[in-house]
Amino acid sequence: MNHRIQFQATGGPEVLQWVEAPLADPGPGEVRVRNTAIGVNFIDIYQRLGFYPVTLPAPLGFEAAGVVEGLGAGVTGLAVGQRVAYVDGPTGSYAEARNYSAHRLVSLPDTVSDDQAAAVLFKGLTTHMLVHRVWRRENGPWALVHAAAGGVGLLLTRWLTHEGGRVIGVVSTPEKAKAVEAEGAEAVIVVPRGGSYAGLAAEVKQLTGGLGVGTAFDSTGKDTWEASLDSLAPFGLLASFGRASGAPPAVELVELGRRGSLAVQRPTFFNHIATPEALRAAAKDLFDAHAQGILTAHIHTRMPLKEAGAAHALLESRATTGAVVLVP
Ligand SMILES: NC(=O)c1ccc[n+]([C@@H]2O[C@H](COP(=O)([O-])OP(=O)(O)OC[C@H]3O[C@@H](n4cnc5c(N)ncnc54)[C@H](OP(=O)(O)O)[C@@H]3O)[C@@H](O)[C@H]2O)c1
Numbered sequence: 001m002n003h004r005i006q007f008q009a010t011g012g013p014e015v016l017q018w019v020e021a022p023l024a025d026p027g028p029g030e031v032r033v034r035n036t037a038i039g040v041n042f043i044d045i046y047q048r049l050g051f052y053p054v055t056l057p058a059p060l061g062f063e064a065a066g067v068v069e070g071l072g073a074g075v076t077g078l079a080v081g082q083r084v085a086y087v088d089g090p091t092g093s094y095a096e097a098r099n100y101s102a103h104r105l106v107s108l109p110d111t112v113s114d115d116q117a118a119a120v121l122f123k124g125l126t127t128h129m130l131v132h133r134v135w136r137r138e139n140g141p142w143a144l145v146h147a148a149a150g151g152v153g154l155l156l157t158r159w160l161t162h163e164g165g166r167v168i169g170v171v172s173t174p175e176k177a178k179a180v181e182a183e184g185a186e187a188v189i190v191v192p193r194g195g196s197y198a199g200l201a202a203e204v205k206q207l208t209g210g211l212g213v214g215t216a217f218d219s220t221g222k223d224t225w226e227a228s229l230d231s232l233a234p235f236g237l238l239a240s241f242g243r244a245s246g247a248p249p250a251v252e253l254v255e256l257g258r259r260g261s262l263a264v265q266r267p268t269f270f271n272h273i274a275t276p277e278a279l280r281a282a283a284k285d286l287f288d289a290h291a292q293g294i295l296t297a298h299i300h301t302r303m304p305l306k307e308a309g310a311a312h313a314l315l316e317s318r319a320t321t322g323a324v325v326l327v328p
Helices: 042-049 114-134 151-162 174-182 200-207 222-230 253-258 276-291 305-316
Strands: 003-007 016-020 030-040 063-071 083-087 097-101 142-145 166-171 187-190 213-218 232-240 263-265 299-304 323-327
Touching: 003 305, 016 305, 030 083, 030 114, 030 305, 042 305, 063 114, 083 114, 114 151, 114 213, 114 232, 114 276, 114 299, 114 323, 142 151, 151 166, 151 174, 166 174, 166 200, 174 187, 187 200, 200 222, 213 222, 222 232, 299 305, 305 323
Parallel strands: 142 166, 142 213, 166 187, 213 232, 232 263, 299 323
Antiparallel strands: 003 016, 030 063, 030 097, 030 323, 063 083
C-alpha cells in the first residue's frame, strides 16, 4: 500500500499525518514516480500553516527525486527505471509514490545524486532566478543575503560570489557564519535569535564604504524589512522573496523615493519556471553548475518521510544549515 503525508487541519507540525494513499494507474500524459528523496522547503511550512489556500485534507510538498515506475497513455521520451525529479505543483511530493505530469518532469544526469537533486532543485532554481533575473549587477557587486546559511541562502551566497558578487550574509549563530564564509561571503553579520536588526544597516554601510548594497535578498520578511531598505544604496533593489518571520508590511511608494529612489520586487519561483521549456533550461544551467562544482547543496540532515512533522519543526526552529531531505 502506498503512503503519504497529509493534513486535515492547518496548524503546527503535529497536524501532519502519515496515511495510506491508494494510487491509481497513471492517467494519459502521466508517469508513476517512486520517490527516493524529497526536498523540504519553507513554503511547505507556509502551506501547513494555511498562508496559502488549500483544500483539506491536503497533500504536501513540491519537489522530489525518484524513478519512473509506470507510464500512462501517450507518454513518450521517458522509460521505466529512468531517474527523474519534479519541482512544481500540484503538491503531494511527501509520498512514497505518486503520479505526475510527464511534461513537467526533469531527467536527472548521473552527476546529481537523488539526495542532491532533492536538496538543490527547488532551492537552486530559486537561486538561479535570483542571480539571473533579479540581482541588479548594474548597481555594483555588493549584495545583502538574509538567512544566508539556509537552504537557499548557502546556494545564493555561492552563486553570487561565483558571478562576481560581494556578499554580506546575515545569520543567527557564529557556526552558521562559518558555513556562509566557506561559500564565499566577504562578511557575515550575526543577529542572534530574539536580537534586534536595528544596527544592521549601519554595519552594512560601514562594510561597503558608506555606499550600501545594490541588492538586498530578503527571505526573512517582517523582522528585516526596515533594515533591508536602510541597507540599500541609492536606486537599490529590495528583493523580498520570503516571510520566515512574518509578512512584510505594505509599501509606500513615496517612502521608497524618500529613502533613495529604491525599488522593491517580490520574485516568485513559479513564475521563473512557468513553462516546461523555462524549467528545463533553468534546470540544465543548475545541473551544469553542479557538475562543474560551482554549486553543491549542503544537506543538514536526512530524515524518514514518516517524520515530516519533526523535519518541519527542525526547519522552523532555525537550527538547520543547508537543506533537509526526507527519505521514503
Ligand atoms: N519566492 C520564492 O519563489 C521562494 C522560493 C524558495 C524559497 N523561498 C523563501 O526562501 C526562504 C528560504 O527557504 P529555505 O527552504 O531555504 O529555508 P531556510 O533558509 O533553510 O530556513 C529559513 C531560515 O530563515 C531564517 N529566519 C529568520 N527569522 C526566522 C524566523 N522568525 N523563523 C524561522 N526562520 C527564520 C533562519 O536562519 P537564521 O536563524 O540564520 O536567521 C532559518 O534557518 C524562505 O523564506 C522561503 O519561503 C522563496
